[in-house]
Amino acid sequence: MKPPVFDYQRADSIAHACDLLAAFGDDAKILAGGQTLIPMMNFRLARPQVLVDISNITDRNQVTEESDGIRVRATSIQRFVEQCPAIQRRLPVLHKAIQHIAHFQIRNKGTIGGSISNADPASELPAMSLLLDAEFTINSKTEERVIPAEEFFITYMTTSLALDEILSSILFKEPPKNSGWGFHEVARRSGDFALAGSSAVVTLDENGKCTRARIALLGVAATPVRATEAEEMLIGEKYSEELLKTAAQRVQDVVDPESDVHVTKEYRRSVVEVLTVRALEDGFRRAGVAR
């Protein structure tokens, strides 16, 4: 399959890309790694008149350590971030999640910002941005705004980005000390999109009581979702199998899965609860609970 005819513009910088988006208006679309956009054009599901290519901007791969987390330039390829020692040390759950994205050949082209902007609810990175309280920096020709990840995802493959805006960087926050993490997903084959997934970060005090919890789910609603009621059930509690099972049941409050050719919505509902128990088990264990 070949894409429909389009005009091609290569941006040297994010500012240049913003100028091009402002000039071409609704006809233009950002081309990052092309791992989703080009297949969509081939299938005639997208027909942009102009592609603004940001894959050649100067210093496209950039990871910067900040006091409260790690800032990733949106144009960074997924494989670069996966292999970054600072990510492995300070945000191991992000490192783990990226390894579940497709195959390394695709991660060598696909970008962090492309995956998040594409907002597929079954993708790993949108869920990671909720789990790690990420802040998104968004630029247009005229302004820069910073928003929390929760304000970004509207519905299936739809975000709060305006047509002339670019996601330029993502600040993933580092969880507090004494935190542990877990990430689990099910897919039909290694490298396939997840059928459902769950991730957790739990923080414990010196007595083993949970002081903070984050649970983010993928593939079970029109957007990635945080299970805040399940999180609240953990606060002030010590590890027990019963606690984890009861908390995981509360993810049912926020999931709204669909059936597709692969599995039924009932399967997704059921498996995400099991995956949440496993993610929490790992979280408590890594935070120091000995069992």
Ligand SMILES: Cc1cc2nc3c(=O)[nH]c(=O)nc-3n(C[C@H](O)[C@H](O)[C@H](O)COP(=O)(O)OP(=O)(O)OC[C@H]3O[C@@H](n4cnc5c(N)ncnc54)[C@H](O)[C@@H]3O)c2cc1C
């Ligand atoms: C076989 C296959 C398997 C895959 N499996 C998985 C998987 O398991 N998990 C997963 O998460 N993904 C998977 N993907 C998708 C892959 O991760 C893509 O790389 C990613 O979704 C899109 O990133 P990209 O850089 O290629 O974006 P592109 O395809 O270039 O762009 C995607 C969309 O985002 C917009 N966009 C891109 N960058 C920006 C930006 N900085 N600001 C604003 N808008 C922007 C584009 O205009 C376009 O609408 C798979 C892809 C393939 C081909």
